[in-house]
Each structure stands twice: as C-alpha cells, then as structure tokens.
Amino acid sequence: MGYTLQDVCFSYEARPIFSGISLEMETGGFHGVLGANGSGKTTLLDLITGHLKPENGNILLDGRRLDDFDAGELAKKCALVPQDFQVNFPFTVAQVVMMGRYPHLGRFSAPGTKDRELVDQAMAATGISAFSCRHVTELSGGERQRVVFARALAQDAACLILDEATSNLDIGHTLALMALAADRVKNNGLTVICVMQDLNLAARFCRSLLFLKNGRVTAHGPVDEVFTESVIKEVFDVSSRVYFDEIIHCKQVVFLN
Amino acid sequence: MPAVTGIKSSPARVAIGLGLLLGGVIVLSAAMGVVRLPFVQVPAVIWEKLWGLGPGDALASAIIWDVRLPRILTAAVVGAGLSVSGVVFQGILRNPLADPYTLGISAGAAFGACVAFFFNMSYFQGLSVGLCAFAGAIITLAVVLYLSGGTAGGYSSNNLILSGIIVAAILSAGISFLKYAADERVSAIIFWLMGSFVAKTWMDVGLALAFVSIGVAVCLCFGRDLNLMALGDRAAASLGVDVKKSRLILLVAASLMAAVCVSVSGIIGFVGLLVPHMMRGIVGADNQWLMPVSLPAGGVLLLCADTFTRAVLPSEVPIGVLTALIGGPFFCYVFKRRFSGKNRF
Numbered sequence: 001m002g003y004t005l006q007d008v009c010f011s012y013e014a015r016p017i018f019s020g021i022s023l024e025m026e027t028g029g030f031h032g033v034l035g036a037n038g039s040g041k042t043t044l045l046d047l048i049t050g051h052l053k054p055e056n057g058n059i060l061l062d063g064r065r066l067d068d069f070d071a072g073e074l075a076k077k078c079a080l081v082p083q084d085f086q087v088n089f090p091f092t093v094a095q096v097v098m099m100g101r102y103p104h105l106g107r108f109s110a111p112g113t114k115d116r117e118l119v120d121q122a123m124a125a126t127g128i129s130a131f132s133c134r135h136v137t138e139l140s141g142g143e144r145q146r147v148v149f150a151r152a153l154a155q156d157a158a159c160l161i162l163d164e165a166t167s168n169l170d171i172g173h174t175l176a177l178m179a180l181a182a183d184r185v186k187n188n189g190l191t192v193i194c195v196m197q198d199l200n201l202a203a204r205f206c207r208s209l210l211f212l213k214n215g216r217v218t219a220h221g222p223v224d225e226v227f228t229e230s231v232i233k234e235v236f237d238v239s240s241r242v243y244f245d246e247i248i249h250c251k252q253v254v255f256l257n
Numbered sequence: 258m259p260a261v262t263g264i265k266s267s268p269a270r271v272a273i274g275l276g277l278l279l280g281g282v283i284v285l286s287a288a289m290g291v292v293r294l295p296f297v298q299v300p301a302v303i304w305e306k307l308w309g310l311g312p313g314d315a316l317a318s319a320i321i322w323d324v325r326l327p328r329i330l331t332a333a334v335v336g337a338g339l340s341v342s343g344v345v346f347q348g349i350l351r352n353p354l355a356d357p358y359t360l361g362i363s364a365g366a367a368f369g370a371c372v373a374f375f376f377n378m379s380y381f382q383g384l385s386v387g388l389c390a391f392a393g394a395i396i397t398l399a400v401v402l403y404l405s406g407g408t409a410g411g412y413s414s415n416n417l418i419l420s421g422i423i424v425a426a427i428l429s430a431g432i433s434f435l436k437y438a439a440d441e442r443v444s445a446i447i448f449w450l451m452g453s454f455v456a457k458t459w460m461d462v463g464l465a466l467a468f469v470s471i472g473v474a475v476c477l478c479f480g481r482d483l484n485l486m487a488l489g490d491r492a493a494a495s496l497g498v499d500v501k502k503s504r505l506i507l508l509v510a511a512s513l514m515a516a517v518c519v520s521v522s523g524i525i526g527f528v529g530l531l532v533p534h535m536m537r538g539i540v541g542a543d544n545q546w547l548m549p550v551s552l553p554a555g556g557v558l559l560l561c562a563d564t565f566t567r568a569v570l571p572s573e574v575p576i577g578v579l580t581a582l583i584g585g586p587f588f589c590y591v592f593k594r595r596f597s598g599k600n601r602f
Contacts, residue, residue: 051494075497082491088353089487089542099488102481103497148492155496 008057032206075103100154268546338469340555343529357515361425369393394516452523452577472514480545527584
C-alpha cells in the first residue's frame with residue numbers, strides 16, 4: 001500500500017526527467033527524497049500529487065490508479081506543502097489555514113465546529129496562533145512557510161507531502177516541525193514524503209531514504225542501509241564521513257571537501 | 258456562507274448595507290435631473306407601473322419610467338457587472354492590478370463598434386453597434402484563450418496577460434486605422450469609446466441584467482476555487498481544484514459580463530479595478546464575500562458618477578472620462594497608502 005510507481009516516464013518538452021522509474025513508498029512511513037538540484041525531486045512530487053501526468057507507466061495510490069481519483073478525493077487523501085508560496089492578496093493567516101478545510105466542505109456549506117477546531121489545532125501546533133489575524137502578505141518567508149504547513153495539517157489527510165518545507169525556517173522551527181511530523185507518523189499513522197536538502201536532518205527524522213540522480217534511483221531503503229559515504233559520494237559527488245551520533249541516536253554526516 | 262474566520266467587518270452586514278444604499282441611490286437619482294421631481298414620486302411611479310395602474314401624473318411617469326430608470330438601472334447593472342468581473346480577473350490572474358479589460362475585451366469591443374460605425378451599420382433597430390462590440394469582445398476572448406492555452410501551463414497568468422497585451426495592441430492599431438479612415442464618422446467613434454449611458458432603453462437593462470446575473474451566479478459558485486487559486490496552481494490543485502477547468506469557466510463568465518457591459522455602455526474604466534480594491538480593504542480578501550459585496554458597491558459607484566454627470570454638472574461629461582478622472586487619482590492615493598508602505602506585492 002502507499003505509493004507505487006511502475007515504470008514511470010516523464011519529460012519536460014524535449015528534456016527527459018524520468019525514463020522508467022519504479023519504486024514503492026509504503027503507508028505510515030517517513031520517506032525522505034534526496035538528490036542534487038535538477039535530479040527530479042520536485043517532478044516526482046508533482047507526479048505523485050497528480051499535478052503532472054506521466055507519459056508512460058502507472059502511479060498507484062493504495063493500489064488504485066491516480067487517474068481514477070477525482071481532484072477532491074485526492075485532496076482528502078494527500079496534502080502538499082509546496083516550495084514556493086506567494087500570495088498577492090491580503091488573506092488573513094486564519095483564512096489561509098481554513099482553506100485546508102475546503103476539500104472537506106460542500107460548495108456552499110459553511111465550516112462547522114470540527115473544521116474550526118482542526119484549524120485552531122493546526123495553528124497551535126505550528127506556533128502561528130499568535131498572528132492568526134495578520135495578513136499573509138505581511139509575514140516573513142519563514143512565518144509564511146509555517147502558515148502553509150498549518151494549512152496542510154488542517155487538511156487532515158493521510159499523507160503529507162513536503163517540498164523543502166523548512167527551507168526558510170530557522171533551526172528551532174525546523175526541528176519543531178519535523179518532530180511534529182515524525183510524531184504524527186508514529187502515533188497517528190500519517191505518511192510523510194519529504195524532499196530535503198539537509199542530509200543530517202533527513203537522517204535524523206526519516207525512516208527510509210530515496211536518493212535520486214538524473215531521474216534514476218541511486219539508493220532506496222532504510223536510513224541505516226542507504227545513508228552511506230559511497231551513496232553520498234555517488235549522488236552529490238562530495239566526500240564525507242558518516243558516523244553514528246550517540247546523543248541523538250542516529251546517523252549523521254560531516255563533509256570533507 | 259461565511260467561510261473563514263478572522264474577517265474584518267461583518268461582510269454580510271456590509272453587503273446588506275450596500276444593497277440598501279443602492280436602492281436609495283436609485284430612488285434619489287430618478288428624482289434628480291433637469292426636471293426635479295419629489296422623491297416620493299419615484300416609488301409611486303414604480304408601484305403603478307408594476308401593477309399596471311393608470312398614471313397619476315403622465316409627465317412624471319414618462320420621465321421616471323421611460324427616460325431615467327432605464328439609464329439608472331443600466332448604470333447600476335454595468336457597475337455591478339464590471340466590479341464582480343474585476344474581482345474574478347484579479348483572482349484568476351493573481352494580480353491586484355488586473356481589471357476586466359486586461360485581456361483585451363475592451364479593445365475587441367471597441368474594434369467591433371468601430372467597424373459598425375465605419376460601415377454605417379443600422380440593422381436590428383440600432384442594435385448593430387452593440388452587437389458588433391459584443392462579437393468583437395467574444396472573438397478577442399477566443400483568440401486570447403487560444404493563444405494562452407495548449408501549452409503546459411495552460412491559461413497561466415503570464416500566458417493570459419501576454420496574449421491579452423498582444424491582441425489588444427493589434428486591435429488598437431486597427432481602431433486607429435478605422436478612426437483615420439472614418440472621415441466625418443470619427444466623432445461617433447470617439448464618443449462611443451468614451452462610454453455613455455445616454456438614451457438607454459429597457460432592452461439595454463434587460464440584456465445587461467440577464468448576462469450579469471448569469472455571470473455573477475457562476476462566479477459565486479466558484480468563490481472558493483478563486484480563493485485557492487490565489488495560493489498558486491500547485492497548492493490549488495492539491496486542495497482539490499481542477500485549476501485549468503475552473504480558470505476557464507471563471508474567465509468565460511467574467512469576460513461575458515465585461516463584454517456585455519462594454520457593448521451596452523462603451524468603455525468605462527477604473528470601476529472594475531477600484532471597487533475590488535476598496536472592498537478588499539473593508540471585508541478582506543475572501544472572494545466568497547468580496548464578490549457579493551463588490552456587486553452593490555460597483556452599482557452605487559457607477560450610478561453616483563452617472564447621476565453626477567447627468568444631473569449635477571452643467572453639461573454632461575462622458576462617463577468613461579469622469580470615472581477615469583475621479584478613479585485615477587483615487588487609485589494613486591490608495592496605491593501609495595496601502596501598497597508601497599506595507600510592501601504588499
């Protein structure tokens with residue numbers, strides 16, 4: 001169960017990104033997607049969210065073809081925190097977080113008590129309750145990213161997809177949000193698929209890692225197996241030393257270049 | 258349908274207030290004019306017409322019912338239509354500076370009207386100019402949609418704006434040529450382009466009302482989609498919006514409203530740009546409320562402007578010129594105060 005890609009091909013105009021990629025990401029896991037710039041990480045997310053259609057091959061969600069879901073159904077199963085988030089209109093923070101509830105509402109029905117509770121919880125969990133009435137246009141990049149994260153939490157989907165969702169956050173908020181996601185994976189059975197740049201952060205929070213290089217899977221498996229010096233050398237062309245950190249009980253890496 | 262929390266003023270109250278204000282302004286302006294009539298006579302005339310009673314005062318009845326009300330209602334409907342259309346265009350194009358004419362609808366309508374004037378068309382009981390303008394607007398919309406669709410980012414904001422600019426530039430050249438070649442008919446073209454509600458009939462009211470009602474109804478159904486589109490295509494799609502389809506439906510609905518408004522009254526600028534901005538300052542950015550509030554607000558604004566030029570000024574100024582003269586500086590003021598200070602772009 002979870003996401004299955006079978007021999008998926010995709011290209012932008014004449015530039016091929018994937019030529020026959022197959023992989024599986026099971027439900028209830030914390031999956032990290034790592035790779036150099038332009039290796040196809042965001043394209044992979046676009047494909048599994050249904051934003052882009054594969055030219056060939058199948059993408060299955062819980063054993064069902066992605067094409068067979070309608071957009072509203074998919075929105076209830078899968079929430080996305082996109083990389084770029086620009087709003088030109090003065091929506092308030094609470095309004096944007098409430099938009100995470102739209103897929104659950106009828107076209108004209110007003111949000112109920114449960115919707116408001118979920119919005120309040122999501123804002124509290126991401127630490128943005130204090131500025132729920134401010135306009136998103138006036139927030140800093142990091143604050144805006146937490147708002148989008150809260151919106152995705154309010155969407156209450158079984159799968160959370162993060163596209164470099166912590167790229168603008170300070171380390172305190174980054175750790176808090178990743179810990180929050182890891183906690184939901186452990187206790188609520190949430191599935192998280194997370195594109196990241198920070199290898200140490202990925203090694204610490206993810207349970208399985210997928211390394212992409214030029215649209216091919218270089219390594220895919222549990223962190224202990226694939227988080228190695230040779231894989232990092234192959235994917236990023238960087239010499240490194242991987243060690244087990246006794247204090248945080250996970251593998252970490254230092255770079256030697 | 259109060260959808261979201263953290264709203265500034267109760268939008269429902271603002272909408273009802275503006276609706277009542279619109280009713281009041283209609284009655285007031287029907288009594289104003291060269292022949293001043295007592296205000297109470299307006300509801301009296303409307304009452305007797307609606308129930309088919311004989312006129313109590315034949316002259317007053319003719320002035321109010323046959324002359325002033327068609328013009329007043331046309332102005333109100335056009336103002337309302339342009340405002341809602343403006344909200345939708347700003348939302349779809351994700352650009353607060355967009356308005357109903359950004360995609361070249363006005364240029365297309367103007368070109369159509371110019372062609373009608375140029376060939377001195379006078380079929381369909383004087384409707385030919387309006388029909389040609391409408392046809393011009395629709396063809397322009399079709400061309401813009403054709404140019405901007407088809408690629409990977411189908412109907413994306415940039416594609417649409419660029420296509421609109423290109424098509425409008427070509428049409429402007431066409432208009433200039435027709436003006437140049439039109440000889441003595443050039444004055445009719447120029448007057449039409451400046452917009453006017455002079456000599457509107459009940460048929461104009463009916464046409465504008467029919468299209469605007471349908472357009473507004475469609476747009477109101479897609480208020481939430483419009484909100485989500487403001488977050489970007491990726492985010493909107495992940496929240497269950499079929500972005501391409503919703504955008505196309507909204508574009509066609511908003512463009513049809515703008516097209517019929519332009520065909521009925523000529524090109525009246527700034528209403529579709531200003532009203533959404535003003536209302537966003539009062540009720541916030543939620544399009545589900547912004548549209549129902551902008552509807553009466555646009556009606557009030559354009560009707561007040563038209564009444565001002567008709568009944569207050571010593572001689573009539575074309576309404577398009579007046580809205581630009583009042584709206585332009587006001588927009589500069591809003592722009593300076595609201596946007597540059599707080600860096601909203």
